[in-house]
Amino acid sequence: MIPWYEQSFGKDYMIVYKHRDWEQADREVAKMAAWLDLPNRAKVLDIGCGMGRHAVALAACGYQVTGVDLSDILLAEAKENDDEKEIEWMNGDMRSLPFEDGSFDATLNLFTSFGYFSAESDNIAVMRQIRRVLKPNGLFLIDFLNPDYIVQHLIPYSERFEPEHGVHIEEVRSIRDGWVQKEITVYEPGKRDKARQYLERVRLYSLDWFEQQFKHLDLRLEQLYGDYDGSAYKAGSSKRMIMVGKSC
Structure with a gap:
């Protein structure tokens, strides 16, 4: 992988x-x-x-x-x-x-x-x-x-539209086993089934x-x-x- x-x-x-x-x-x-x-x-x-x-x-x-x-x-x-x-x-x-x-x-x-x-x-x-x-x-x-701040202020979900590039961006955040991670989904309007997905992880x-x-x-x-x-x-x-x- x-x-x-x-x-x-x-x-x-x-x-x-x-x-x-x-x-x-x-x-x-x-x-x-x-x-x-x-x-x-x-x-x-x-x-x-x-x-x-x-x-x-x-x-x-x-x-x-x-x-x-x-x-x-x-x-x-x-x-x-x-x-x-x-x-x-x-x-x-x-x-x-x-x-x-x-x-x-x-x-x-x-x-x-x-x-x-x-x-x-x-x-x-x-x-x-x-x-x-x-x-x-x-x-x-x-x-x-700052791990303490992240734990207290984590925003679990956000979404936005980037008009310049014509894509929706969804971000799902969580804390798991000493890591903070963000799952990112990028897709064009009406093409959610063809979304591109990414993961970011940082140890706390x-x-x-x-x-x-x-x-x-x-x-x-x-x-x-x-x-x-x-x-x-x-x-x-x-x-x-x-x-x-x-x-x-």
């Missing part, structure tokens, strides 16, 4: 998440860049770069940016959006990044591009790779969902889990934010866990 993350990140993904706009990405990156406090021309790796929104914004901040993703379709879209052609786009698996040890001043893993894999060892492997490709005292940022890792892995991998957590506005993390009410730290 083909894993969900090799099926879901295609052309329909770009329609389902069309609402994630570029101006928003610029604002988020400006905030994150301030948290990282990197020098101009620092080498930055965007892990799971998708359509390239954040990588492009990072390059505009003056960094040397590399974006890596497993989806050729999303990478092709990212290249189209890279007007200045300053970014290096690479196809690669985050469990085995195609870069030399100590290649980057900073790594970013954004919008919950973590916790995809069924095997615990695979998710830990992603963190090992982050540690491996960072320079000494390199910075990392992991932007992950706690802050304690991350802190334990950081300790084992010689990564030091230095800042913890609860959202892109820089608010302090609160376990019961913050939407996200945005973890910023250094390699030891």
Whole structure:
């Protein structure tokens, strides 16, 4: 069986998440860049770069940016959006990044591009790779969902129509055995029988889990934010866990 993350990140993904706009990405990156406090021309790796929104914004901040993703379709879209052609786009698996040890001043893993894999060892492997490709005292940022918030505020069902693409989108969300998952159905009006269906799954890792892995991998957590506005993390009410730290 083909894993969900090799099926879901295609052309329909770009329609389902069309609402994630570029101006928003610029604002988020400006905030994150301030948290990282990197020098101009620092080498930055965007892990799971998708359509390239954040990588492009990072390059505009003056960094040397590399974006890596497993989806050729999303990478092709990212290249189209890279007007200045300053970014290096690479196809690669985050469990085995195609870069030399100590290649980057900073790594970013954004919008919950973590916790995809069924095997615990695979998710830990992603963190090992982050540690491996960072320079000494390199910075990392992991932007992950807050499991406590998700459990309390999960919206079980939603639907909408995308007029630009002429499709209905249905999303069914649930929490099962430590995972949050979303079943996505995309279809044209009157063609429900020909619907295209996708699954997204993310393991609900706690802050304690991350802190334990950081300790084992010689990564030091230095800042913890609860959202892109820089608010302090609160376990019961913050939407996200945005973890910023250094390699030891």
